[in-house]
Amino acid sequence: MKKAILVLLLFIATYINVSADEEQTIKIGLLYGSAAVESVELSFDGKCITANRDDIEDEKSYAAENNEITVNGRRYRGRIILKKNAEGKLNVINEANLEDYVSAVISKEMSPDFEAEALKAQAVCARTYAAANKNKHAKHGFDVCAGVDCQVYFGMDAEHPKTIAAAKDTEGEILIYEGKPALTVYFATSGGHTEDAEFVWGTKIPYLKGVPDPFESEKCYAYRWTRSLSPEKAGQILEENGYELGTIKSITVEKVSDNGSVYALKVVGEKGEKIFTNEACRTLFGYDVLLSQAYTVEKDEGVSVKAYKGSINTSNMYVLSAEGTTRYSGETLYLEGSEKVSVETPQATGDFVFKGRGNGHLVGMSQNGANAMAKAGISYDKILTYYYSGTEIEKPEPSEARSNGELDGI
Numbered sequence: 001m002k003k004a005i006l007v008l009l010l011f012i013a014t015y016i017n018v019s020a021d022e023e024q025t026i027k028i029g030l031l032y033g034s035a036a037v038e039s040v041e042l043s044f045d046g047k048c049i050t051a052n053r054d055d056i057e058d059e060k061s062y063a064a065e066n067n068e069i070t071v072n073g074r075r076y077r078g079r080i081i082l083k084k085n086a087e088g089k090l091n092v093i094n095e096a097n098l099e100d101y102v103s104a105v106i107s108k109e110m111s112p113d114f115e116a117e118a119l120k121a122q123a124v125c126a127r128t129y130a131a132a133n134k135n136k137h138a139k140h141g142f143d144v145c146a147g148v149d150c151q152v153y154f155g156m157d158a159e160h161p162k163t164i165a166a167a168k169d170t171e172g173e174i175l176i177y178e179g180k181p182a183l184t185v186y187f188a189t190s191g192g193h194t195e196d197a198e199f200v201w202g203t204k205i206p207y208l209k210g211v212p213d214p215f216e217s218e219k220c221y222a223y224r225w226t227r228s229l230s231p232e233k234a235g236q237i238l239e240e241n242g243y244e245l246g247t248i249k250s251i252t253v254e255k256v257s258d259n260g261s262v263y264a265l266k267v268v269g270e271k272g273e274k275i276f277t278n279e280a281c282r283t284l285f286g287y288d289v290l291l292s293q294a295y296t297v298e299k300d301e302g303v304s305v306k307a308y309k310g311s312i313n314t315s316n317m318y319v320l321s322a323e324g325t326t327r328y329s330g331e332t333l334y335l336e337g338s339e340k341v342s343v344e345t346p347q348a349t350g351d352f353v354f355k356g357r358g359n360g361h362l363v364g365m366s367q368n369g370a371n372a373m374a375k376a377g378i379s380y381d382k383i384l385t386y387y388y389s390g391t392e393i394e395k396p397e398p399s400e401a402r403s404n405g406e407l408d409g410i
Helices: 098-109 116-132 161-169 231-240 367-375 380-387
Strands: 025-031 039-044 047-052 059-071 074-084 090-097 174-177 225-229 248-256 262-269 272-277 295-299 310-313 318-321 324-327 332-335 352-356 392-394
Touching (some): 025 098, 039 090, 059 090, 098 161, 116 161, 116 380, 225 231, 231 248, 248 295, 367 380, 380 392
Antiparallel strands (some): 025 090, 039 047, 039 059, 059 074, 074 090, 174 392, 225 352, 248 262, 262 272, 295 352, 318 324
C-alpha cells in the first residue's frame, strides 16, 4: 500500500456492522489479470495436486481439514478458489477469515518489531481498508488483491505472534467517519508534519488533514533526504513516462501547501514544458528520486570566485568563521596584495538537487510516528484519532445471546 497510486472513491455501498460471534471472510486475489495461470500446484491434507484450466468449467474450490493449504509453495488459511477468466486462464483466490487476513497483512505493512499499540493501530487500519474496499475487484471474482494496489498479503507465512495478538486485541474494530468506514491511508515517515489529502489526490477529505508529527525520531529512514538528478537523466525518465521534453533546463516549484508539500511543479525542457500537480509532483521521476512531495529543488551551479584588489564597503557583508556568522561593522575594508588568488571550490555538476523530508504520500497515519507515540505510552485508539481527526472506532456489536443476558456470569 505504501507505494500505491491511490484512486479516491466514494463508497455508496452500505456498511453493515456484524456481531462479534459472526465470522467474516474476505476474498483475496493472489493471481489474476496478466498473472492468471493455466495451472497451479496445491498441497493440502498430505496430498499434492496440479489443477489445470482444462479440468475446471467455471470455478472450483479446495479446502483442507486443518485449514491450511499451500499454493505454489506459499501457505494460506481458508480455502482456495480457482476461477476461469474471460481468456480461459485461472484466477487464484484465497477466501480467508477476516482476522487471519488482518494478522497476515500487518507484518507486510509494518514491522512486527514495532510497539504493540502501533501494531493495533495498523490492525484497525488494515481491517477498515478491507471493509471500505469490499468488492473492489468484483469483476475478477474477489474483494481485494494481495499486492500494493490494495494491501500486501502473503498468507500464513507472514503471520507473527505480535501481529496475531494485534488482530485479536482489536477484533472486529474499524475506524469510521459519519457512520462509514474511513479511508485509512498510511505511510512510513512524515519528517515532522503530515499533509492534507487535497494537495496529494486533489480531493478534500475532512479527516485527512495535515497534523504536526513531533513524535518521529530524526533517525527514521528518510526523515531528511537529498537526491540529485542530471538534466539528461531527468529528461530520459520523463520521456519513458510519455513526456517528451528533451534535456531539462529548469525545474521550478510553483505552489507549496502550508504544510510544505509541493503541489505544482514546472518543468522546462529543450522541447517543451509541463506543469505537474498534486501527487505527480512526487511520482514524475520515480519513488526512488522523490521520496515525498515535501521538498525544495535547486540547480547545482557551483561557486563563483573573483580576484579583487582595492577598497570595498562591508555594510552588507558577512564573514563565516568557526564560531558562526558575524556581520562586519560597515566600515571600509581594504584588500591588499596580489590580484591573483587560488581558491578550491566544488565542481559544479549542473544537477538538480532535491532536499526533502518524509517517505510516502504523507497523508493519514505515519507508521514511524505511530510507533513513537506507542513508545510514549499513547494507546492505539488515541493514535488513530490523532492522525484521522474526527473519526471514531466502531466496535463489533455483541452477540444476540450476550445482549439478552443469556451468557452473563460465564
